[in-house]
Every structure is written in structure tokens, then in C-alpha cells.
Amino acid sequence: LNVLFQIKGQWASKREYILVVAGSVVGLGNVWRFPYLCYKNGGGAFLVPYGLLAVVCGITLFLLESSVGQYTQEGFITCWRKMCPLAQGELIFNYIIIQVWALLYLVFSFRSQLPWASCENTWNTGKVTIFDSLTNQTVLTNTTSAATEFWERRVLGMSGGIEDLGSVRWELALCLLASWMFCYFSIWKGVRSSGKVAYFTATFPYVMLLILLIRGLTLPGAWDGIYYYLYPNLNRLANLEVWIEAGSQIFFSFSLTTGSLNVLGSYNEYNNNCYKDCFWLCLLNSGTSFVAGFVVFSVLGFMAQKQDVTVDNVAESGPGLAFIAYPQATAMMPLPQFWTVCFFLMLILLTVDTHFVIVESSITTVSDLFPKWFRAPVRHEIFVLIICVSSFLIHLTLVTEGGIYIFQLIDFYGSTRVCQNFIAICECLAVGWIFGADQFSNIIEDMTGQRPSVFFKVCWKYIIPLLSLISFILYLVDYKHLKINDWYTYPDWAYVLGWTMTLSSVLMVPLWAAGQMCLTAGTFRQVSVHLLQPKQYASFF
Structure with missing residues (x-):
């Protein structure tokens, strides 16, 4: 086992694990999605379903995924080979383009x-809405803005x-190259x-x-924005x-359901208290989302007051908030470059x-599938380099003049509720x-010294599958084609391509299960029992 750990690698300290997981889960969803959803869906009243589902689904699935990784010491596919061989085949990839856009904005932020x-720029049409800082008024010349x-x-x-x-936008391509270079040198030595x-x-x-x-709370009009953010509409x-x-x-x-929690947990020591970590990390995530709402809506309230409009006319989610509304608001402040640099950094x-x-x-998932090939230090670094270079070349399509349409397509179909709920x-x-909630609770107790309450078992066996199934069905019933603006x-x-991306994640599990059933010798009953039987690794510890 010690030899296995040396090959696999582990966190240098518990602190590093906490920081990496915190950095992973605290991201764009906290800044540009949660505040808008809160405002849109009842303000302070939205905290009721959010808080309830954070406990029922968030904390329980967070514990499940990080515990599975820690127990099996394996990535997102091979961990299920140990827990339930029939269930392996759940993997999702993500994209980098938002980091590229933010990096380019950061460069522009240093201009006088x-x-x-x-x-008054070459790309302007001459028909825009601008804020005149001399008269303190908004000049309306058309429906768009600078x-x-x-x-x-x-x-x-x-x-x-x-x-x-x-064509490829060369400035974005350079930012993409810089982002992938930073990524490579961040992970080329693994978790170390x-x-x-x-x-x-x-x-x-x-x-x-x-x-x-x-800064946001001290702006004029800030509390108007916060009112829109938190005003409770219980009818919603x-x-x-x-x-x-x-x-x-x-x-x-x-x-959740992306595989990252499994992988990060797999680098922990077997006796790490993932049970306690789960509560603190989930609390940190939700607390950051709540505070980010004050940051965003205080600035939007200031912007609305300056333009003499209501907050709902400037509040939006996604790229529009980060790359249109917020930069426009910081341009109205004293020392606009400083606040813009802070935001995009x-x-x-x-x-x-x-x-x-x-x-x-x-x-890690691929390395755990083929440990003899990719766990050796030199081979691992070469493999990481190949992944980063090939990913850079693929992502060049996202920095073309039509790249935003590809991004929206991936964002809409690549991470839909269909994928999330099916994998959950x-x-x-x-x-x-299949593995057994009681047996899994025993494992968590053995690893951490604390046994999860019955509530966790009820959520894993009944509540989460039921809620996920309902959400899955409602998404299909209410489905509407993606449109931009x-x-x-x-x-x-393009819609066919989008659904292909969605189904590629959904069908991976049953297709892999069918393949395993076909390739394993024996009768249908014998094969089913064998593939549903977890491997016993607890004795290793």
C-alpha cells in the first residue's frame, strides 16, 4: 500500500487539499449566477429553497463523492470500478474561454x-449609449451601449x-495560450x-x-441594488x-457530478476527516455566493441610479454581467482602472x-486507468503537456469570430440538468x-471516526434520486431551443450537435454497462452478480 501511495501521490498537507477544493468549488457560479438567480427568483425568499437543497442535495452528494475518492484512492472512473464495476463511465469536461476573456479585459484595464x-473608437458604430461624466447624465443615442x-x-x-x-482573434489566442501555459505549470507535477x-x-x-x-457598499444607490437582491417575494x-x-x-x-471531488479526495490519506471537511467547504461556498451578491448588486444599484433606470434594467446573469454591466459600472466610478483591475483579477x-x-x-482519471503508462514522473509530465497542447488547439475554435456561438452551445447543452441529474x-x-448505504456509512466511520446520520442514507437512497428524476423529467417537458439575444x-x-453532447454524458453509463455485460464471461445472472459486487479494499487499510 505504501508503494501504491508513492506512485499515486498525496497532498503535501491537509491545508493544500482544502485550498484546492475551495478554489475549485468557489468560482463563477458564486459571482455571476447566484446573485442573479436570487434576485430573479424571489430575493431573500430564494434562500429558502437554496438553503434546503444545499443540505439535502449539496452536502450529502459532496460527502458521497469526496468519500468515494478517498476510500478508493482512484479517479472518477476507476473509483466506480471498485465500488460498483457496472457504474463506471461518468466523466464531464469543461472549458477555459471565460478566463481568456477576463485576461484580455485585464490587459485593457491598464489603459489611461x-x-x-x-x-470614439474604431469599432464603435457611432450609435451608442454612454454616460457623460461632465453633466452626470446618460446620453441616449440608440439602444446599445459603449x-x-x-x-x-x-x-x-x-x-x-x-x-x-x-478568423481567429489573435489577442484572444495569445490569452488562451497564456492560460494553458499557466495550467500546465500548475499541474505538471501533479497535486504537489x-x-x-x-x-x-x-x-x-x-x-x-x-x-x-x-467599495460597493459605499457607492450612491448601492442599497437600492441590495434591496432588489434580497427583497423577499414569498409568492415565488x-x-x-x-x-x-x-x-x-x-x-x-x-x-457536483463533475468528477473533480472524487479525484481531489483520492489524494487524501485514508484517515482524513472528509466528513468535517464537507460541512466547512459547503458553508464556505454558500457564504461566498451570498457575499458576492452584495458586491454585484451594490454596483448595479449605483449604475441604475447613474442611468436613472431601475435595477432590473441592468441586472443580468452570465457573460453579460461580467463583461458588459460590471465594466460599464466601474467606468462611472472614480479611479475606474483600479476597480476594473480588481474585478477582473x-x-x-x-x-x-x-x-x-x-x-x-x-x-488523474486516465492515469488511474493506465497506471503503468502515466504514473511515472517523466511520462506524466509528457502526458500533461500533450493534453494541454491538444486542448489549446481545440479551444482555438472558441476564440474565432463565431466562438461565442460555440461557447453558448457548449454551456447550454454540455452541462444541462439532464447530465447533472442523470449522473446524480x-x-x-x-x-x-448496489454498494449499500449502510456499508458506505461504515466506511466513512472507519475513515473519519464519525458516522453519518440516518439523514444522509435517506438522501442517498430516496430523496436525491427522486428529486433528480423530477428535475430530469421537467427539463425535458419544458425544453426550448437555445437562442442568443x-x-x-x-x-x-447545431441543435443536433448540442443534444449529442448532452447524450454523450448520459449514454456513457448504460453503454459502458452493456459493454461490461457482453465482455464478462458467464450467464446473465452470474455476470450481473459479479459486476454489481464491490471489490473489498477495506482490508488493505
Whole structure:
């Protein structure tokens, strides 16, 4: 076992594990998704379904995934080979383009005149909405804004659609190269290097968040924005969609069903108290989301007051918040460059951790599948280099003039509730029913010295599968085709491609199970019993 650990590698300290996991789960979902969902779905009342589902689904699945990784000492596929051989085949990949956009904005932030603060640039059409700092008024010349034109015409160079990818935006390509180089040198030595990087990347965003929070709360109009953010609309609690969006946010912000928690947990010592870690990390994640709401909506309240509009006219989610609304607001403040640098530096560091953890998870999963090939130090570094270089070349499509359409397609279909809920159901069936919730609780007690309450077993066996199934069905019933800005409709082949991405994650599990059934010798009953029987590794410890 000691030889196995030396080959596999472990965290240098418990602190590094906590920092890396915190950096992974605290990301963009906390800053640009949670505050908007809270405002949109009942303000303070949204905290009721969010808090309830954080306990029922978030903490329980977080414990399940990190405990499975710690117990098996394996990645996202091979851990299920040990727990339930029939369930292996659950893997999701992510993207890096948001980090690239933020890096380019950061570069532009050092200019004496912020380029999105005026309409006197070569990319402007001359028909924009700008804020006149001399008269303290907004000049309305059309329905667009200088910040919007900078985003769409200067940064993205948006083409007419996904059918027209156009040329590569060389500035974005350079930022993409820099991002992948940073990723490589963060993970090339495995968790030994990524753990050291996390000391800065996981903590410094909180410094930036605190600075932006103090500044936001002192802005005129800030409390109008916070009112919109937290004003409780209890009637919204009767809307089933509010509960579904709360559950989706839990999956997204807690990094559930992506495999990263399994992988990070696999580098822990067997006796690490993952039970206690689970509660503290989940509390940190939700607390960060709540505080980020004050940062975002205090600035949006200031922006609304300056433009003499209501907050709901400037509040939005996703790229529009981070790359249009917030930069436009900072351009109205004194010392706009400083606040813009703080914001985009925070955004970059939030994406960096999540990015290299996702890549590390994929590399660990493959290395655990083929340990003789990829665990040797030199081979591992070469393998990491190949992954980063090939990923860079693939992601060049995202920095073309039509790259935003590809990004939206991946974002909409690649991480849908279909994938989240299906994998959650598979995990709960594998652990709660096939491996056995009681046996799994015994393992957690053996590892941590603390036995999970009956509540966890009830959630794993009944509540999470039921809620996930309901959400899964409702998504399919209410499904609508993806559109951008309500004016661009994708061609039919793009929707087919999108559903192919969705089904590739969903069908992986049953296809792998069918393959295992076919390749294993014996009758159907014998094969089923064999593949549903977990391997006994507890005796190793």
C-alpha cells in the first residue's frame, strides 16, 4: 500500500487539499449566477429553497463523492470500478474561454482611458449609449451601449452565426495560450504543484472580493441594488421552477457530478476527516455566493441610479454581467482602472482554480486507468503537456469570430440538468443501493471516526434520486431551443450537435454497462452478480 501511495501521490498537507477544493468549488457560479438567480427568483425568499437543497442535495452528494475518492484512492472512473464495476463511465469536461476573456479585459484595464467608456473608437458604430461624466447624465443615442459594442465588436468580433466562424482573434489566442501555459505549470507535477499554486489562487480572490464589497457598499444607490437582491417575494416559493433553479445552482456551484471531488479526495490519506471537511467547504461556498451578491448588486444599484433606470434594467446573469454591466459600472466610478483591475483579477483567479482542477481530474482519471503508462514522473509530465497542447488547439475554435456561438452551445447543452441529474441518480444508485448505504456509512466511520446520520442514507437512497428524476423529467417537458439575444436561432445541425453532447454524458453509463455485460464471461445472472459486487479494499487499510 505504501508503494501504491508513492506512485499515486498525496497532498503535501491537509491545508493544500482544502485550498484546492475551495478554489475549485468557489468560482463563477458564486459571482455571476447566484446573485442573479436570487434576485430573479424571489430575493431573500430564494434562500429558502437554496438553503434546503444545499443540505439535502449539496452536502450529502459532496460527502458521497469526496468519500468515494478517498476510500478508493482512484479517479472518477476507476473509483466506480471498485465500488460498483457496472457504474463506471461518468466523466464531464469543461472549458477555459471565460478566463481568456477576463485576461484580455485585464490587459485593457491598464489603459489611461477605458475603451468601453467611450464611443470614439474604431469599432464603435457611432450609435451608442454612454454616460457623460461632465453633466452626470446618460446620453441616449440608440439602444446599445459603449460597453456592449466593446464586448461584441472589439473583443469577440462576433460573426453572423455559428455557420460563419471567421478568423481567429489573435489577442484572444495569445490569452488562451497564456492560460494553458499557466495550467500546465500548475499541474505538471501533479497535486504537489497544484497544491502550492492554490495558496495564492484560492485566497487572493477573497482579498479582491472584500475590497470590491467595501467599495460597493459605499457607492450612491448601492442599497437600492441590495434591496432588489434580497427583497423577499414569498409568492415565488410556489413556483416549481424556482426550486429547480435552486437545485441546479447547488450542483453547479458545488462542482457536483463533475468528477473533480472524487479525484481531489483520492489524494487524501485514508484517515482524513472528509466528513468535517464537507460541512466547512459547503458553508464556505454558500457564504461566498451570498457575499458576492452584495458586491454585484451594490454596483448595479449605483449604475441604475447613474442611468436613472431601475435595477432590473441592468441586472443580468452570465457573460453579460461580467463583461458588459460590471465594466460599464466601474467606468462611472472614480479611479475606474483600479476597480476594473480588481474585478477582473478576481474573475481570473476564480476561473484558474476550477480550470486546472477539471484538467487534473481528467488526467488523474486516465492515469488511474493506465497506471503503468502515466504514473511515472517523466511520462506524466509528457502526458500533461500533450493534453494541454491538444486542448489549446481545440479551444482555438472558441476564440474565432463565431466562438461565442460555440461557447453558448457548449454551456447550454454540455452541462444541462439532464447530465447533472442523470449522473446524480447513477451515483446514488451505485452507493445507496448496489454498494449499500449502510456499508458506505461504515466506511466513512472507519475513515473519519464519525458516522453519518440516518439523514444522509435517506438522501442517498430516496430523496436525491427522486428529486433528480423530477428535475430530469421537467427539463425535458419544458425544453426550448437555445437562442442568443432572442434574435439568433441556431441551425438544426447545431441543435443536433448540442443534444449529442448532452447524450454523450448520459449514454456513457448504460453503454459502458452493456459493454461490461457482453465482455464478462458467464450467464446473465452470474455476470450481473459479479459486476454489481464491490471489490473489498477495506482490508488493505
